[in-house]
Amino acid sequence: MNRKKLFRRRRFHRKQISRMGASAVEFAMIAPLMLMFTFGLVEVGRLMLVKQTATHASREGARVAVRPASATDDVVERVYEELALLAIENAVVETIPASIEDAEPGTQVTVRVRVNAASVAWVGDFFNFSDLEIIAESSMRRESTD
DSSP states (O other): OHHHHHHHHHHHHHHHHHHHHHHHHHHHHHHHHHHHHHHHHHHHHHHHHHHHHHHHHHHHHHHHHTSTTOOHHHHHHHHHHHHGGGTOOSEEEEEESSOGGGOOTTOEEEEEEEEEGGGTOSSOSSSOOTTOEEEEEEEEEOOOOO
């Protein structure tokens, strides 16, 4: 009787070890894929955050640009102040018209912010963002002093 119980325990123990081995193999196959998905989600979230910040910065720049006494340098400075909150340094700021001072009251003023996605990526060069550019643009009508 004791031998039967001992034999059953050994057989159960062997099945348990083979199941653990199968689980380890399955985890080894799935873990890299899950890590890649996790880091991909982090990067997409970061890019969405940068896009939202660039949009906000372009709006703030457009608000400065529509004031009657504003200059192009004031607009660019305001945009860079907003981008500095997320430590975005390699942005290009464009205004249309190029010289805000020459814009007549009532004309439309556009502020465009361009950020290279590779310069704001957290994971580094794992994902190829070298060709991706985040662009945000805001337009408003220039105010008059009347």
